[in-house]
Amino acid sequence: MKKxxxxxxxxxxxxxxxxxxxxxxxxxxxxIALCKYWGKRDRELNLPLTSSLSISLGxxxxxxxxxxxxxxxxxxxxxxxxxxxxxxxxxxxxxxxxMFRTDExxxxxxxxxxxxxxxxxxxxxxSGFAALVLALNKWFNWNLKEQxxxxxxxxxxxxxxxxxxxxxxxxxxxxREDGMDSYGVSISEVWPELCIGLMIVSGKEKPxxxxxxxxxxxxxxxxxxxxxxxxxxxxxAIKPVIQTRDFDSLGKIAESxxxxxxxxxxxxxxPINYACPETVLIMQKVWELRRDNLxxxxxxxxxxxxxxxxxxxxxxxxxxxxxxVDIIQPFIDK
Ligand code: PMV
Numbered sequence: 001m002k003k004x005x006x007x008x009x010x011x012x013x014x015x016x017x018x019x020x021x022x023x024x025x026x027x028x029x030x031x032i033a034l035c036k037y038w039g040k041r042d043r044e045l046n047l048p049l050t051s052s053l054s055i056s057l058g059x060x061x062x063x064x065x066x067x068x069x070x071x072x073x074x075x076x077x078x079x080x081x082x083x084x085x086x087x088x089x090x091x092x093x094x095x096x097x098x099m100f101r102t103d104e105x106x107x108x109x110x111x112x113x114x115x116x117x118x119x120x121x122x123x124x125x126x127s128g129f130a131a132l133v134l135a136l137n138k139w140f141n142w143n144l145k146e147q148x149x150x151x152x153x154x155x156x157x158x159x160x161x162x163x164x165x166x167x168x169x170x171x172x173x174x175x176r177e178d179g180m181d182s183y184g185v186s187i188s189e190v191w192p193e194l195c196i197g198l199m200i201v202s203g204k205e206k207p208x209x210x211x212x213x214x215x216x217x218x219x220x221x222x223x224x225x226x227x228x229x230x231x232x233x234x235x236x237a238i239k240p241v242i243q244t245r246d247f248d249s250l251g252k253i254a255e256s257x258x259x260x261x262x263x264x265x266x267x268x269x270x271p272i273n274y275a276c277p278e279t280v281l282i283m284q285k286v287w288e289l290r291r292d293n294l295x296x297x298x299x300x301x302x303x304x305x306x307x308x309x310x311x312x313x314x315x316x317x318x319x320x321x322x323x324x325v326d327i328i329q330p331f332i333d334k
């Protein structure tokens with residue numbers, strides 16, 4: 001199994017160490033891609049077909065505690081409720097933990113708290129796997145570099161490799177077959193005025209997982225071959241825009257990138273449409289506000305929820321247009 005070999009290569013001799021302390025905790029923010037990751041060149045290692053760029057959402061994310069479980073099985077607790085071991089969530093996590101089990105009698109007790117809806121296109125798996133890797137790093141005292149932590153998180157969920165850092169993060173796609181050059185890189189730029197508004201349309205589990213939707217798009221969309229060039233163009237354009245804090249260009253790049261990704265999904269077969277009627281109503285409202293000269297944009301991931309992008313000086317107008325909006329100031333809410 002390739003994944004285990006990567007873990008072996010990263011942990012080296014430390015692979016066999018037992019936990020250093022009774023328990024360890026870590027937090028990782030969720031992240032929202034402004035230039036999306038949509039398509040894998042290696043499905044086992046979650047290696048992407050393009051680079052991508054995200055912003056981490058401050059205090060929105062996942063806090064995870066790891067300790068030894070004294071029963072003969074792993075135990076996962078999510079938001080204070082024990083997770084059914086036969087659920088796909090639990091199986092995915094245990095499969096991930098298996099790569100780090102140093103002794104067949106070592107069972108994990110994972111206590112995880114998240115302040116974002118899981119599996120609703122709000123990147124809960126991104127912050128989940130990143131927080132887990134950070135907590136394991138402390139528990140086993142691996143002392144890994146951030147790059148290595150990013151690679152390990154990527155093995156759990158691709159976008160998790162960007163959740164190791166706050167602020168803007170670029171996931172460099174890399175070229176190597178083993179993915180050792182495919183990890184997140186923090187962008188040092190700060191933009192305190194930048195706001196993200198979560199518009200939760202539904203907290204329900206999505207009907208098609210991002211994993212399945214991504215693969216279906218790559219294999220069946222007649223337009224997928226256009227996507228790498230589109231993301232590369234967006235990636236090249238967005239970096240100077242972040243440096244110069246050119247808000248309208250940032251919003252336009254992010255919205256257009258997301259719309260292009262969803263257009264690919266609509267052209268897949270069977271088609272994938274994550275939007276529900278309320279999603280479309282919010283999009284139309286955003287376009288109407290823009291026509292009235294309010295600078296607001298949105299992005300959408302693998303779910304019906306939208307993330308509004310706007311500046312601090314427009315908070316009150318955004319709140320009156322969208323009373324349910326949950327506002328995050330990624331560079332201020334720490
Ligand atoms: O990492 P995954 O498998 O949850 O995929 C994430 C895909 C998007 O959220 C839609 C895009 C992205 O870059 O985060």
